[in-house]
Amino acid sequence: MKELRPLLAALLSLVFAGLGHLVVQQYGRAVLFILPAAFFWKLADYYPQMMLANVILFIVSAVDAFSLGKRGIGIL
Secondary structure, three states: OOOOHHHHHHHHHHHOOOHHHHHOOOHHHHHHHHHHHHHHHHHOOOOOHHHHHHHHHHHHHHHHHHHHHHHOOOOO
16 A cells, blocks of 8 residues: 555645645645645636646646655655
8 A cells, every 4th residue: 555655645636736745644735735726726716827827736736745655755
């Protein structure tokens, strides 16, 4: 299961930024990704470019969560 943890973390972060960080028990980083993602999600109704910002945030979150799960060191 330990070798699947980084992949699960990355996939969950693609669903919503920060969820993968909860899997690798990095709760502070999870909050740092979840709060802006929720803010961008709310603003996307008014500003369509916020959806692009959210997609970019989800990808960065997924790579960071995978890196934390695999190496123990994130990209940020």
